[in-house]
Amino acid sequence: MTREEITAFLTIVECGSISGAAQKLYIGQSTLSAQLKALEAELGCVLLRRKRGGKGVEVTVAGHNFELYAHRWLKLWEDTQKAVMETSPRSVHIVTSYTMSYIIPYVYLRLSDRTREATHFTFSSHHYNELYHILEHGEADLGFASSTRYSKEVRTIPLYREPNVILVGQRSDLAPELDPSVLNLNNEIYIPGDSDFIRWHTEYIGNPSDASVQAADFAFVENALRFADDWALVPATIATALTIKNPSLRFCTIKGENIYRTSRLLVRGTADQYGFIPEMLSRMHEFVTRLGAEWILEGY
Secondary structure (H helix, E strand, C coil): CCCCHHHHHHHHHHCHHHHHHHHHHCCCCHHHHHHHHHHHHHHHHCEECCCCCCCCHEECCCHHHHHHHHHHHHHHHHHHHHHHHCCCCCCEEEEECHHHHHCHHHHHHHCCHHHHHEEEEEEECCHHHHHHHHHCCCCCCCEECCCCCCCEEEEEEEEEEEEEEEEEEECCCCCCCCCCHHHCHHEECCCCCHHHHHHHHHCCCCCCCCCCCCCCCCCHHHHHHHHCCCEEEEEEHHHHHHHHHHCCCCEECCCCCCCCEEEEEEEEEEHCCCCCHHHHHHHHHHHHHHHCCCEEECCC
């Protein structure tokens, strides 16, 4: 039984439907349904049933009995967390995927001096699957990733989306706008992505395993493109930031169907416990939209 599962149950009861609760919690309906099923499996009873016609849900007798204890459980958890926080110095470990590790330092530097003095931040970069493992085991507090997977312990909040572009160096003769089918895998510096990205890449460019090299470090990509006729498929925000930093680089847009990357905030627990989150997201909003991303977060 997890806090996320109990929150899912109470939110569905409050909203009267899974779709409404999913919208309020900023998670997918399938994820919410999975959390509810896991809670019911652990309790050994059905808490909610879909109404006839599929519109909304109704609370079972067991669900009504559990609701009171669910509220008490959450209150105890919040009181315990508050007590621990009041007796401990504020220290926050934030993990990022390799893709977003290029963005986070710029966001951090835009935080107010007051925020940085009040909180001791620790940042580390990992593969996105590792992020979930780290957060699930309580080894970090928050995360930022542009790829996602289901987790019972980690809440995923979409922040912004952006197209991919082709980053090249001054030696490249690729057109400013191109069909991805013309790209040569022998010249690709492949940056790993999630399953949707891999499927798109395989269909429109080719099997990623045929790329000349794989890299997750954008410092490597930046330096490699300066001296070779290679290319890398990267998010628009990072491409823009890199070309501003290094005028010898440029990027090409993609004709036809593109694959968008959605960057997300990953939270173990609730974002409300971190007072700096609104400021951090505000600074991120300002930064990434200036670089070409579409901000999609409406609240958290």
